[in-house]
Amino acid sequence: MARGPRRTETRIVHAGRDPKVDNGGVNPPVQRASTVLLDKAEDMFRPGVWTYGIHGTATHRALKAALCELEQAEHCHLVSSGLLACTVPIMALASPGKHILVCDNVYGPTRRFCDQTMKQWGCETEYFPPDIGADIATMIRPETCVVFLESPGSMTFEVSDTPAIAAAARAAGVATVFDNTWGAGHFHKPLDLGVDISVQATSKYPGGSADLLGGSIVTRDEDLSGRIKQVITNLGLSVSPDDAYLVLRGLRTMTTRMDRHDASGRHVAAWLADRPEVARVLHPALPGDAYHDLWKRDFSGAAGLFAFSLAPPADTKDVNAFLNALELFGLGFSWGGYESLAIPCDPQLKRTSTSPDFGGKLIRLSVGLEAPEDLIADLETGFAALAASLAGD
Ligand SMILES: Cc1ncc(COP(=O)(O)O)c(C=O)c1O
Structure with a gap:
């Protein structure tokens, strides 16, 4: 029988495993590193060469590969909390004078970040009803830079018409960010519904054991990925390899x-x-x-x-x-x-x-x-x- 496309549960069991790096182990080792020693001076500024632990180790690379498999994404960025997974894409998309649209049932700290930090940085946040659907188009302004969704809302459980909202935002040239912590990439695939960036708190279902904090940001868009990477690099955000290991281990089950x-x-x-x-x-x-x-x-x-x-x-x-x-x-x-x-x-x-x-x-x-x-x-x-x-x- 020919092999068809594999299902999520199959892909995340096998994704991100590299026998060469893992020495044959089923699980990757926890690789800790700040300093990376390079062979030659010529390598030190060559693009694509791994030069420092803050850019992630083999453990982080294995987890990123598995998280990409989960939502069929092309790019994954890891951060040290679910809240950062929500706030980093907003920072990547916004600049002073811009307008941010956020669903009214959003996770409280995401709302607080918009109302306080983004306001301090000169951005106005407006909240839209979770039931808005295609009418989101009426709230999009020339200066709108992001539409942020969480569906279902993690306190009040309204489900938004995500494809309609994503289509309206895309038609207006505005990027969408979706907090997918509830669906966790298993029960919900926002990137398949037209969303640009899907984020989740890996502290929740991927970790699964109430003993770590983490967040993931995935996208299929190279330009958006580059903008997110820039914020992460410029702020010096990093994730402990132990936590990356635990998230990967949790993801398998x-x-x-x-x-x-x-x-x-x-x-x-x-x-x-x-x-x-x-x-x-x-x-x-x-x-x-x-x-x-x-x-x-x-x-x-x-x-x-x-x-x-x-x-x-x-x-x-x-x-x-x-x-x-x-x-x-x-x-x-x-x-x-x-x-x-x-x-x-x-x-x-x-x-x-x-x-x-x-x-x-x-x-x-x-x-x-x-x-x-x-x-x-x-x-x-x-x-x-x-x-x-x-x-x-
Ligand atoms: C929907 C949702 N998004 C994001 C987060 C933030 O995750 P973390 O606790 O890892 O910062 C939470 C945490 O409760 C959440 O419920």
Whole structure:
């Protein structure tokens, strides 16, 4: 049988492996380097010659190759956090006097970077509703330099019409950047939908173990890649080879883990949807979710991250009682690891172009790799504590 195009899970198991460099090992060694010794003086300024550790080692090159395979990208840049993966492309595209368009459901620190740092550098940021679709064209100005998307929003889970937004931006000559941390390159391929730059926090699903920070920036566009590289080089950004190694190691098993996160997440979300204490479940893979059709069109699966609202009159005190009763769900701000996590969302919701009603106080869950039945039992304990809190006990 002829070999057809290989699937993501196959490609990321084998990508970036070089037996010559790895000495036959299945995993690459962690190569640490600042100084690189060169054979001849003539080599020292020759383009393309590796001259210094800040430009990455063999470990970084292996990870970059695997991340390119994940999203069928041509160029990959590594940074030391997911937030830098979001902010570096914006820095690469913006200059004083430019205008930045960002979706209103964006990760809070990305919004803060635009509102503070980019403002300080003379750029205006405007926020657009996640549902804007092709109408983004009406907000694009001659000085617009980037359209930044996150879909689904990692707190409120709206799915945008990415192909329509990317097409409108491209028609106007404006680059698009997409925070793909939720889809992680496994369930979502924004570059295939017309997006120019796809970024993700490798701290989440690629790392998968809640023990590293990292970010990746991938593109098929050589010019954009060059601009991103320039920012990284000029700022002197670098990634520890140990963290690069851990991300690569995590990536090998990421698709299998994510399939389980997906199945368990949907199981828990469907159970929550039937609870009388729950006003709404925000999970685009649930049939009946407002964004289900868009999700079905553009995604091949769902991360284990979703939210639900507690029906009124539950207030902050009741949300805290629910969360404090949980044992398996840890109270932690991250997601994508093997352990389940929960956070209250409301203190972090910052919207300026839209003011959606989620039906009550919002709680976000990151469903880990525990048995979903055990997670449901844990949530039942939370609901008992919620009832007691509502009763004034
Ligand atoms: C959607 C999204 N993008 C980016 C980041 C930033 O990742 P990091 O924590 O590695 O800076 C996060 C972190 O929570 C996130 O949720």
